[in-house]
Amino acid sequence: MNFLDLAKRRYATKKYDAAQKISTEKIETLKEIIRLSPSSINSQPWKFTFVTDESLKKQLAAQSYMNENSINDVGLLVVFSVMEDIADFEKRNISVLPEGWIAFYEQMVKSNGDAATKSWMENQVYLSLGYFLSACISMGLDATPMEGIDRKAYKELLPQxxxxxxxxxxxxxxxxxxxxxxxxxxxxxxxxxEIIQSI
Ligand SMILES: Cc1cc2nc3c(=O)[nH]c(=O)nc-3n(C[C@H](O)[C@H](O)[C@H](O)COP(=O)(O)O)c2cc1C
Known part of the structure; x- marks a missing residue:
């Protein structure tokens, strides 16, 4: 199927077939795909937590508002997280980059202050979401992005x-x-x- 057909087919699934769970092999493929996600200057400020444990999934579902039933029915829940501390991020992720990329970070990102830097880091994680959703449908998997989660409760429930x-x-x-x-x-x-300009 070409990409346009896949784009027409993918959708934010509200009800999952509880009897049909994703295979371990497909989960392993998704892990490698998300590892390869692109980010600005290859900054990779993220962690992806793959949850299949039913008991933990149930506890997370209870902290997910209108998404509770979907999470309980589905086989896999992936939690997308961003690095918390800018100093740690700069030490682990930025200092190892080529000089020109570090200069980009210093001049175009860091110079705008901590709030802007954190927002830029989160943007990278959101970018990986779009990529991940496309990967899922290309593998015949349905998926739902969910901002409707209690972030604080998730942080307490997960090793984060x-x-x-x-x-x-x-x-x-x-x-x-x-x-x-x-x-x-x-x-x-x-x-x-309404949304596209061709000049
Ligand atoms: C960042 C993001 C967060 C979303 N959060 C939720 C959510 O918590 N629960 C839900 O059912 N759908 C959620 N959605 C799905 C959107 O409502 C959906 O993508 C949009 O209405 C377009 O529909 P479609 O994806 O089916 O084409 C979210 C989508 C995005 C991109």
């Missing part, structure tokens, strides 16, 4: 030393009764004329 959870993604197989499936509910997007 030095990282802050930002959002989570469920990965599995949609239930045939999911009314959000694009075959049932067509995708809602602005028209090209």
């Amino acid at each position: 030393n030095g990282y802050n959870p930002l959002f989570a993604v469920t990965v599995g197989y949609a239930d045939a009764s999911d009314t959000m499936h694009p075959d049932v509910l067509p995708k809602s997007r602005f028209e090209q004329s």
